[in-house]
Amino acid sequence: MNKFTKEQLIEKLERRLAVTTHYPDVEEAQLDAQIFKIALAVLTAKPFMYGITDPDGDPHFDEECVGSDAGILQDEVDCLNDEACGGDGPRGVESDEYRVVALYRLPEIE
Structure with a gap:
């Protein structure tokens, strides 16, 4: 199994999120956008x-x-x-x- 850096994962999520903006009327794309936002929030979170x-x-x-x-x-x-x-x-x-x-x-x- 390949290991990816945190930065690589963030970059991939940002690209995927940007693609979803081209499909504002497609429910599946908007669902993916919400998932990508949650994953980005987790990866970029600062310790509480x-x-x-x-x-x-x-x-x-x-x-x-x-x-x-x-x-x-x-x-x-x-x-x-x-x-x-x-x-x-x-x-x-x-x-x-x-x-x-x-x-x-x-x-x-x-």
């Missing part, structure tokens, strides 16, 4: 905030589990990883199981 994911990939809930700056949460993640492995993971490597992840808002569909 940042959160922490636990070793299982689930959200980590605690007093300082979300924030507007990934750097601030990284300090919390470093502490969680130190606590999870007692300072040392397997073969003396520090654990990096907890991670900071970007959180996004999905576009609202009318």
Whole structure:
């Protein structure tokens, strides 16, 4: 399976969206246009905030589990990883199981 960059996907969606404008009276083209707009919104979205994911990939809930700056949460993640492995993971490597992840808002569909 081919891998495409985010930029390639955005460019393709923009071209497809432009084509749909030539068919304003064709319902299928307008349906495609709405789908392309949603996909573009997802691909170009900026993070709403940042959160922490636990070793299982689930959200980590605690007093300082979300924030507007990934750097601030990284300090919390470093502490969680130190606590999870007692300072040392397997073969003396520090654990990096907890991670900071970007959180996004999905576009609202009318």
